[in-house]
Amino acid sequence: MLLLAKLTALLFTASLFLGAAHADEASLRKTIETTYPKVSIDSIKKTTYGGLYEVFLNGQIVYTDEKFSFMIAEGRLIDPKSKRDVTSERMEELTRVDFSSLPLEQAIKVVKGNGSRKVVVFSDPDCPFCKRLEQNELSAINDVTIYTFLYPLEQLHPDASNKSKAIWCAPDRARAWNDWIFNNQLPKTSASCDTPIAKVADLARKLNVSSTPTLVFANGKRMLGAYPAKDIEQAMNEAQNSKK
Structure with a gap:
């Protein structure tokens, strides 16, 4: 009976702690949304570092306290003992993509x-x-099978959309893409067709893809920029091994 009473007390205490934690997170969410009504908050999680809260919003991680009395943006949280970049690890986790859900039929294969x-x-x-x-x-x-989503950033490259349409509407899209990349040549015959470019732009916004090139691997990990081949190889192998 005494053991049962102790266990009951421990469970009750744990439930109170969890309830208070969720209440703090809900209160913090409300405060942030009141201060920044146009911000979209994806998640809030209390860290184990000095009472800091991790807030994932608009595709980035910021840190604050439970009262939102300050905000640390574009900074890195480093674990001093292990030297781990906690922010990078969390960003990789929070921005993983469900590869199986991607509309690969809208990409050049x-x-x-x-x-x-x-x-x-x-x-x-x-x-x-x-x-x-x-x-x-x-x-x-x-x-490797490479799926290229044509994502013209018209604010930077005004003619990129026209080039994307010409490449997509070519009889052989893969060849047209390679001709442009390696020979700077677009298809000689003009063609018009329905393209998925607008849908790809919607997909990119949904996934918070804001720059090119952005790579996504089979395990959902993403990589921004023109990384060396050895780093891409490593990421692909890790993704393949994680599925075994």
Whole structure:
């Protein structure tokens, strides 16, 4: 009976603690939304560091206290004992993509070798870093299926949308994409068709993809920029091994 009473007391105390934690998070959410009504808050989580709360909003992590009396933005939380970049680890976790849900039929498909590994690339035809990624890095990788979502950033490259349409409407999209990337040549015959460019833009906004190139691997991890081939290879292998 005494043991049962102790267990009951412990469970009651734990439930009070969890209830208070959720109440603090709900109160903090309300305070932030009142201060910044246009901000979309995805999650709030109390950290184990000095009473800080991690707030994931608008695709970024900020830190604050329970009263929102300050906000740390664009900073890194580092664990001094392990030297871990806690912010980077959490960002990787919070921004993972459900690869299986991606509408791959709206992407240009290029198969190299046995195509066993998979990667998605959001790419702008007029983005110099996208061309660098294709020419210097992806060209050196074999046994991969690359799905390229054409994502023209018109505010930066006004003609990128027209180029995207021309490439998508070509009889052989994969060849047209490679001709543009490696030879700077667009399809010679004009063609018109329904394109998924607007849908891809909606998808990119939903996933908080705001720059090109952005790579997404089969395990949902994303990579921003024209990373070296060895880093891309490592990420693809990790994604493939995590599925085994």
